[in-house]
Amino acid sequence: MQTPRRRTETLTAAQPLAPPLWSLNDVIPKSCTVFAVQADGGEVRTVEGLEQGGELHPIQQAFTEKHGLQCGFCTPGMMMTGAALLERNPDPDEAEVRRAISGNLCRCTGYVNIVESVRHAAEAMRGS
Structure with a gap:
């Protein structure tokens, strides 16, 4: 194996x-x-x-801090989609984040904490 x-x-x-x-x-x-x-x-x-050099990527850190993890089932896809979005657009608004993650379903609560996590990561990556 x-x-x-x-x-x-x-x-x-x-x-x-x-x-x-x-x-x-x-x-x-x-x-x-x-x-x-x-x-x-x-x-x-x-x-x-x-993660690089033992440090979490800002999207991983943001999901932890903003409770975007929820049950964890959709989390890897949300993080990868969020990271890809932030590579293309370092300052997405809420609508852009929601559009980007629209292909990944979350059945726990909704997308509020996930959207907040992506936007928080964007701020961290910009140094805001």
């Missing part, structure tokens, strides 16, 4: 895919619709790969 992939790595078709919520070449695909062979040679990044 292979060790689960936790960092950004280049995969070959012979290797298993990372956990189901990930990015492929900096695009957030629906992992259930991507075959391993489609990731061959691509860069796969999981939520665990966001």
Whole structure:
């Protein structure tokens, strides 16, 4: 049994895919619709790969501080989507955050804490 992939790595078709919520070449695909062979040679990044040098990524820290974790089922996808959004737009408004996460369902409470978490991460990344 292979060790689960936790960092950004280049995969070959012979290797298993990372956990189901990930990015492929900096695009957030629906992992259930991507075959391993489609990731061959691509860069796969999981939520665990966001931290650098033992420090949480601002999105991970914000989800902790703003209670965006909730039950945890949707959290990896929300974090990866939030991180991708913040790479493209360092200052998204609430509507932009909601639009970005609209493909990831949360059944716990709603999206208030998740949206607050992404916006808090944006502030932290800008140094505000």
